Amino acid sequence: xxxxxxxxxxFGSEFASEALPGALPEGQNNPQLCPYGLYAEQLSGTAFxxxxxxxxxxxxxxxxxxxxxxxxKPSKHPFLESDFRKRHPNxxxxxxxxxxxxxxxxxxxxxxxxxxxxxxxxxxxxxxxYIYVCNKSMGNSAFYNSDGDFxxxxxxxxxxxxxxxxxxxxxxxxxxxxxxxxxxxVGVSGPTRGYILEVFNNHFVLPSLGPIGANGLANPRDxxxxxxxxxxxxxDNFRIIxxxxxxxxxxxxxxxxxxxxxxxxxxxxxxxxxxxxxxINATAFDHADPSIFTVLTCPSAxxxxxxxxxxxxxxxxxxxxxxxxxxxxxxxxxxEFMGLIYGNYEAKEEGFRPGGASLHSMMTPHGPDVDCFNxxxxxxxxxxxxxxxxxxxxxxxxxxxxxxDWGEENCQKIDADYYKCWQGLKKNFDPNWKPSPKHxxxxxxxxxxxxxxxxxxxxxxxxxxxxxxxxxxFG
Numbered sequence: 001x002x003x004x005x006x007x008x009x010x011f012g013s014e015f016a017s018e019a020l021p022g023a024l025p026e027g028q029n030n031p032q033l034c035p036y037g038l039y040a041e042q043l044s045g046t047a048f049x050x051x052x053x054x055x056x057x058x059x060x061x062x063x064x065x066x067x068x069x070x071x072x073k074p075s076k077h078p079f080l081e082s083d084f085r086k087r088h089p090n091x092x093x094x095x096x097x098x099x100x101x102x103x104x105x106x107x108x109x110x111x112x113x114x115x116x117x118x119x120x121x122x123x124x125x126x127x128x129x130y131i132y133v134c135n136k137s138m139g140n141s142a143f144y145n146s147d148g149d150f151x152x153x154x155x156x157x158x159x160x161x162x163x164x165x166x167x168x169x170x171x172x173x174x175x176x177x178x179x180x181x182x183x184x185x186v187g188v189s190g191p192t193r194g195y196i197l198e199v200f201n202n203h204f205v206l207p208s209l210g211p212i213g214a215n216g217l218a219n220p221r222d223x224x225x226x227x228x229x230x231x232x233x234x235x236d237n238f239r240i241i242x243x244x245x246x247x248x249x250x251x252x253x254x255x256x257x258x259x260x261x262x263x264x265x266x267x268x269x270x271x272x273x274x275x276x277x278x279x280i281n282a283t284a285f286d287h288a289d290p291s292i293f294t295v296l297t298c299p300s301a302x303x304x305x306x307x308x309x310x311x312x313x314x315x316x317x318x319x320x321x322x323x324x325x326x327x328x329x330x331x332x333x334x335x336e337f338m339g340l341i342y343g344n345y346e347a348k349e350e351g352f353r354p355g356g357a358s359l360h361s362m363m364t365p366h367g368p369d370v371d372c373f374n375x376x377x378x379x380x381x382x383x384x385x386x387x388x389x390x391x392x393x394x395x396x397x398x399x400x401x402x403x404x405d406w407g408e409e410n411c412q413k414i415d416a417d418y419y420k421c422w423q424g425l426k427k428n429f430d431p432n433w434k435p436s437p438k439h440x441x442x443x444x445x446x447x448x449x450x451x452x453x454x455x456x457x458x459x460x461x462x463x464x465x466x467x468x469x470x471x472x473x474f475g
Contacts (some may be wrong), residue, residue, distance in 0.1 A: 005167055007224035007271075011206055016264035017166070017228040018061075023262035029059050038261055039065045043164075045179055045203060045267035056203065058265025060164060063232055064255055066183070069240050072249035081114040082121060082128065082147075082246025084402030091364050094403075095418040098355030099411060101156075101191040105136040108159075108186035109143050109241055109248075112196070115407035116337070116359065118399035121147035121200050121246050127298075127308045127397050129337050130196040131357075137187040141239035142257050144183040147246065148200040151177050151296070151310055153393060155341050155355050157192030161185070163269045164260045166226030172341050173391055175310070176271040177204055177296075183240070183257050184269070193355055195339045197395045201307045204296040212280060218295045222276040225268045230261045274391060279316045285323050290394065300398060311394040313345075319383045326376050329367030335401045336360045336394055343390025351421060356413070362400055369421035 008015050018024045023038065025031045030040045038061040045056035102111070111134035119126015124147075132152075137160075152159070158171035163184045170176045178184050180203075209216055233256040240251045277295065282288045290311055298307045318325045338345075338358045345352045351369075352358060360366040368376065408414065 005169055006227045007168070008227060009221050009224060011218075011220035011223040011270070012266060013220075013225075014264070014266050015225060015268060016262075018262035019228040019230050020261050023061055023228075024264055025061075034061055036061075036261060038062060041065055043181060043265075043267060045181070056265075056267040058165075058263055058267040060260045061262040062164075063230070063259035063261065066240075066257060068255070069251040069253040072240075072242060072244075072251045075241065075248040075250040077110070077112070077248045079113045079406050080243075080246065080248065081404040081406070082117070084117045084119075084126075084404070087403055087405065087408060089400075090403055090408065091361055093358070093360055093364055093366055093418055095352065095358040095415045096356045096411070096413040097415055098353050099131050099133055099193060099357075099413055101133045101135060101193055106134045107136045107138045107141075108132060108134045108188070108192075109138065109141070110134070113406050113411065114404045115357070115411075116401040116403045117198075118335075118397065118401050119200060124148075124200045126200050126399060127395075128198040129395055129401070130198065131193070132196060133193050134186075134188055135191050138185045140235050140237075140256075141241060142183040142185050143241045143243070144181055145178070145198070146181065146242055146244040148198050149177055149179045149203055149298075151175060151197040151199075151204065152194060153196070153339065153341070154192070154194040155339065156194070157188055157190060159192070159194075160187035161269075162187070162229075162258055163226060164258060165263055165268055166229040168224070168226045168269065168271050170271050173275065174271055174273045175295075176269065178269045179203060179267060182269055185258070195357070195393075195395075197308055197310060199298040199308050201300065202298050204298050204310070207291075207294045207297045207309075216278045216280055217292075218272060218277055223270045223272050225270045228260060228262050230259050231256050232259060274312050274314055277312060277314050279314055281316055281318075282320050282323075285320050287320070287323060287325060287328055290327070290396075302398075305398045307397060307399070309394075309396040311396055313387055313390075313392045313394075315385065315387045315390065317383055318386045321381055323381070324376055325381075325386075326368045326372050329365065331363050331365050332360070333362055334396050334398055335362050336366075336396050337401065338392060338394045341391040341393065343387070343392075345390065345392045351415065351418070358418075359401065367422075370424040373425060 016024060023035050025034060034040050041060045043058050043060060111132050113131045115129050115131055117128035153175045154170055154172050158169060161168050161184055163182055234254060235256055236254060237252045238256060240253060242249045280292045293311045293313055294309050295312055296310045300307045340352055340354045342354050
């Protein structure tokens with residue numbers, strides 16, 4: 001199916017797509033009569049008066065307007081939660097073993113599980129983190145999120161996603177964003193699992209590059225948006241499922257909502273393949289901060305501080321000299337939720353497994369386990385490949401994350417022995433330690449020729465021009 005799908009390339013672009021020629025009105029958005037007898041509808045992702053550079057909206061031209069549904073009625077979901085204050089806080093380092101995929105039939109919506117979050121959707125401030133586990137397609141139903149944007153990261157199984165804007169296929173080592181209010185249907189084939197980051201405040205944007213320059217990290221051209229696709233299909237009791245203020249509601253209508261024949265605008269769903277990420281890294285010394293691996297960010301009102309960042313750790317080279325190369329021990333003013341798609345994470349090769357997760361809450365210390373520390377402290381510092389055949393990611397937020405009943409207890413996946421991976425770190429302190437030349441010398445060959453003006457300078461120049469390197473000792 002993947003080779004049949006077409007996409008539009010770009011991030012934050014103004015797109016136009018039509019499944020029938022001439023379906024898009026010319027020169028205006030809302031003519032008295034639309035081509036093909038279609039209805040015009042605007043889907044707004046920002047306030048009408050938002051500045052032009054941040055204003056997001058799309059115009060959809062569809063066979064029937066979405067307003068034809070019958071009244072919404074509450075629909076219970078035992079694993080969705082938006083009250084993140086009801087449980088007592090837990091500051092411990094947490095690690096979850098791989099989450100179970102049910103054996104009974106479960107579709108994408110019924111397979112949502114809230115793990116943790118902060119804030120609330122009523123005030124449009126905060127974020128939520130979910131696991132999804134499913135093995136059944138959604139059939140004659142569509143879901144939309146009134147509360148915020150979904151950033152979806154498949155870990156096992158491919159998602160065939162039909163949206164009002166068209167179709168996209170998203171598998172492991174990819175992600176997609178379905179923004180607030182967009183109706184979509186998820187088809188799967190077999191056991192399927194992944195992670196979702198939801199943001200209430202704002203939409204995801206590309207991080208600023210600063211001195212990196214014009215290119216790097218996730219480049220705009222590698223984000224893909226589906227092209228227009230529609231179906232004119234009458235369906236008795238097609239289910240429209242809305243997540244509104246953290247609760248599910250269900251309405252019925254007698255047609256498929258995926259009847260958009262043409263659309264244009266900059267408020268769209270999109271996908272991204274991690275293989276296209278241009279890794280930036282240190283090439284001299286020290287381990288660079290993980291912010292260099294940011295794919296997307298949802299900014300807060302505080303400059304440089306995110307409601308949530310989406311960060312990946314792709315395969316790359318490590319070449320730093322005089323450096324402990326794995327992630328350093330750290331206490332962070334942000335909360336860090338990590339997931340593993342496949343392979344072994346470099347700082348914890350044992351215990352952190354694909355389909356599982358970890359949470360290091362703000363100011364809770366974390367870092368490499370015992371084996372990682374010992375190996376990285378004594379290993380030869382030659383250029384090596386890092387994270388080959390591995391893909392991990394991080395949802396990082398400036399908010400404190402509260403756990404749900406399911407996330408802390410009911411899932412029964414928390415590894416009670418996680419803290420033990422650090423208990424073997426031994427005291428290496430030696431008050432009589434003295435630096436050896438290998439710790440404080442830099443060998444430099446200086447191929448400079450200077451015309452001597454006296455005997456003393458001639459001796460100095462001879463030293464500079466010799467084949468033996470200059471040895472600079474410090475302190």
